[in-house]
Amino acid sequence: MIMPVMVIIIGIFILGLIMGxxxxxxxxxxxxxxxITLNYYREVLRSKDFISSLGFSLYISIISSLIAVVLGxxxxxxxxxxxxKGRLADIIxxxxxxxxxxVAVIMVYNTLSQSGILPRLLYAVGxxxxxxxxxxxxxxxxxMGIIITYLWKEIPFVAMVVYTVLDNINxxxxxxxxxxxxxxxQVFLHxxxxxxxxxxxxxxxxxxxxxxxxxEVPFLLGPTSPKTLPVKAYxxxxxxxxxxxxYAMVINMIVTFISIxxxxxxFKAFKWISKYTGDFNE
Amino acid sequence: xxxxxxxxxxxIAYSAALLLLVPILIIIVWSFANNWPWPLVFPRExxxxxxxxxxxxxxxxxxxxxxxxxxxxxxxxxxxxxxxPASKAxxxxxxxxxxxxxxxxxxxxxxxxxxxxxxxxxxFIKLRLANTFLGVVLVHLIPCIPxxxxxxxxxxxxxxxxxxxxxxxLGANPLKxxxxxxxxxxxxxxxxxxxxxxxxxxSQYFLTFLIGGGKIITYPMIMFPFVQSGDRMxxxxxxxxxxxxxxxxxxxxxxxxxxYYKRGDYFYI
Numbered sequence: 001m002i003m004p005v006m007v008i009i010i011g012i013f014i015l016g017l018i019m020g021x022x023x024x025x026x027x028x029x030x031x032x033x034x035x036i037t038l039n040y041y042r043e044v045l046r047s048k049d050f051i052s053s054l055g056f057s058l059y060i061s062i063i064s065s066l067i068a069v070v071l072g073x074x075x076x077x078x079x080x081x082x083x084x085k086g087r088l089a090d091i092i093x094x095x096x097x098x099x100x101x102x103v104a105v106i107m108v109y110n111t112l113s114q115s116g117i118l119p120r121l122l123y124a125v126g127x128x129x130x131x132x133x134x135x136x137x138x139x140x141x142x143x144m145g146i147i148i149t150y151l152w153k154e155i156p157f158v159a160m161v162v163y164t165v166l167d168n169i170n171x172x173x174x175x176x177x178x179x180x181x182x183x184x185x186q187v188f189l190h191x192x193x194x195x196x197x198x199x200x201x202x203x204x205x206x207x208x209x210x211x212x213x214x215x216e217v218p219f220l221l222g223p224t225s226p227k228t229l230p231v232k233a234y235x236x237x238x239x240x241x242x243x244x245x246x247y248a249m250v251i252n253m254i255v256t257f258i259s260i261x262x263x264x265x266x267f268k269a270f271k272w273i274s275k276y277t278g279d280f281n282e
Numbered sequence: 283x284x285x286x287x288x289x290x291x292x293x294i295a296y297s298a299a300l301l302l303l304v305p306i307l308i309i310i311v312w313s314f315a316n317n318w319p320w321p322l323v324f325p326r327e328x329x330x331x332x333x334x335x336x337x338x339x340x341x342x343x344x345x346x347x348x349x350x351x352x353x354x355x356x357x358x359x360x361x362x363x364x365x366x367p368a369s370k371a372x373x374x375x376x377x378x379x380x381x382x383x384x385x386x387x388x389x390x391x392x393x394x395x396x397x398x399x400x401x402x403x404x405x406f407i408k409l410r411l412a413n414t415f416l417g418v419v420l421v422h423l424i425p426c427i428p429x430x431x432x433x434x435x436x437x438x439x440x441x442x443x444x445x446x447x448x449x450x451x452l453g454a455n456p457l458k459x460x461x462x463x464x465x466x467x468x469x470x471x472x473x474x475x476x477x478x479x480x481x482x483x484x485s486q487y488f489l490t491f492l493i494g495g496g497k498i499i500t501y502p503m504i505m506f507p508f509v510q511s512g513d514r515m516x517x518x519x520x521x522x523x524x525x526x527x528x529x530x531x532x533x534x535x536x537x538x539x540x541x542y543y544k545r546g547d548y549f550y551i
Binding site for chain 2: 004006017020021092119210234
């Protein structure tokens with residue numbers, strides 16, 4: 001019963017990664033490279049350009065995922081507390097999920113670029129004397145446009161994941177804690193948070209890995225330099241000299257490796273947490 | 283006191299919804315703005331130039347849109363076809379290497395699709411799958427499978443297999459049992475899996491772009507140049523059509539499946 005899925009997963013996904021790995025090690029028969037070597041890794045890891053791309057990619061993914069998780073949890077909590085279920089929750093969860101990143105990019109561009117709606121409004125009320133005084137949030141080296149686009153998509157995603165768990169938490173648990181003299185903050189930190197922590201973690205992993213390996217948003221809104229790793233990998237990939245391919249694959253393998261490490265840390269963290277708080281992940 | 287708290291939470295939740303809706307309103311206005319110079323807050327001149335371009339046969343927008351929808355429907359159908367049995371096996375049966383299978387199926391959520399696509403590209407060229415409809419469909423399956431399995435596995439875990447046992451005892455063969463017992467019971471799960479898979483495939487850019495090699499053109503691909511060149515009006519028109527098209531597709535898929543399976547109560551949950 002699992003055969004058809006596994007044929008696709010192994011035949012495309014795993015095989016794709018293996019072929020990428022081989023090419024990153026310098027084995028690319030089609031162009032006559034047959035010697036296995038770590039030289040490409042050495043060269044890439046030594047290049048300044050790569051290091052700044054790696055830093056830029058990590059920075060964008062860490063910042064956007066952390067903010068998305070914090071705000072997403074708070075948003076989910078607000079939705080549950082406001083008892084505004086049904087339509088409101090539907091709007092908040094469904095809109096960003098069904099809108100692709102390309103469209104989200106246009107929205108951010110129309111609203112926040114120097115000729116977007118926000119600087120116009122600020123100018124109209126007299127806060128801004130000239131469009132150039134508005135910070136450039138698009139194509140900027142701080143990656144603000146990229147981060148904002150991800151936040152727009154990811155905060156509701158985190159909220160949705162956490163909301164499902166929050167909504168199912170037995171109200172008696174919080175009532176008991178309140179009855180025993182805990183204040184609202186303590187209830188949230190000591191009763192609710194431990195219960196939703198596993199889903200917070202997995203939401204973080206998913207959005208981090210997605211933004212770390214994605215091409216579209218940084219390609220459209222990012223600065224020419226530094227580029228994020230997937231954009232850089234593609235630039236290396238389309239080099240007409242096929243002998244350049246291993247460099248692209250090295251970058252891909254490093255991106256993959258970091259994501260896998262992250263998942264491994266996730267399982268470790270999970271074990272560590274359940275050791276200290278008892279097994280709440282039932 | 284409690285009332286006040288609730289109002290504050292309501293305000294926050296509604297402003298979040300507003301923050302999500304306002305950008306959509308802005309692109310709707312922008313799609314009708316023939317002339318909207320800085321620093322005007324409202325367009326100087328409204329018009330339908332962008333929409334005229336979209337509907338003109340030279341832009342190929344409509345045919346690309348239809349092609350794109352068909353491609354994503356194909357991906358959705360194949361994904362469901364292969365993930366329904368796999369999800370059932372993962373939810374209800376024990377077998378050797380189950381943990382590994384689960385990890386492999388969920389792995390595409392974590393591993394960059396850029397890395398996978400570039401790795402498999404050479405092989406796809408050799409097998410003549412690159413630049414073909416089939417090749418693009420195959421590569422789209424990768425990001426879609428984990429989402430579908432996550433949803434369907436959950437559903438199978440909740441419903442168990444007691445109803446299928448009943449069917450078996452009552453003499454239904456496996457095929458009949460599947461069509462008349464299993465499918466109706468899991469239909470809510472199928473609807474949500476289908477919607478999500480369709481959305482993932484319909485929004486896909488990089489995989490199509492690399493494996494399709496410019497021969498297979500989907501809707502997000504014809505949008506890209508306008509976004510890149512900063513042509514706000516046309517980009518806004520394309521965005522609105524994108525949102526509308528995916529809403530219409532999701533709605534009709536939902537209707538169709540519901541209608542098909544709405545023959546009473548299926549003791550779901």
